[in-house]
Amino acid sequence: MPKYLLLKNYQGGPEHHPNFVPMSEWTEDEITAHMAFQRHVGEMLRQQGEFVDVQALNPDVTYVRYGGPDAAPVTTDGPFPETRELAAGWFMIDVESETRAHEVAAYLSSAPGKGGQPIHEWIEVRPVMSGAPAAME
Template sequence: MKYMMMMHTPSGGPYQIASWPQKDLQAHIAFMKRFHQKLSASGELVGAEGLAGPEQARLVRAGQDGKPVTDGVFPETKEFLAGYWIVDVESPERAYELAAEASAAPGPGGAPLNLTIEVREVMSAPPTKDLV
């Protein structure tokens, strides 16, 4: 079963990790690299990416003429999506275990961040009961 684990982080202007002390930033990145290696070695990792901060985000929709219409930046947001992993695991409980581990990534002073990780199953096909 595939799950997407989405890491949300508090907002407050530009991505706050950039203002952390160098040693804390390095510890956080080292944790993320170890987590990535662990998931790769176990065969559970499908893909993972970090995302740019909300100051670079835009919402896009098609205008009346089909051309893109953009809206943004949204500095008033309380949280933003910082990155994600797609994992292929045996059960939802395993996805929850991995999400909890990612949530505890170290922050300033080495304290666990305990960030919210949204876990959602990746659908391989639309539900058949909705098709007529």
């Protein structure tokens, strides 16, 4: 079965849904409900044998790049105001088809946000390369 990365982005995607409200404006109860939904999705995927991994990411970020053969890595803090997308977290799934990956992503996009309404978050669906160097199976 192919694996897919379902990448959640802070404010990422082609355009925001008209009801988009950033998480920074949600109440504690709304954030708790949202996180409970994420756990629900993980459990649903486990029960169907499609779960591989899930991680939520803190919005703090440090950008790092190669500094040269005799230099330390170059780092700078972020995020920057011009940054359009910042990874919020991901689900790694192992499903029968791309169609199923899209179904899971659409369901994940329905997570509750402000006022308990679906956030209509864009979810980036990326197939995992088979035979990639990092694959140690």
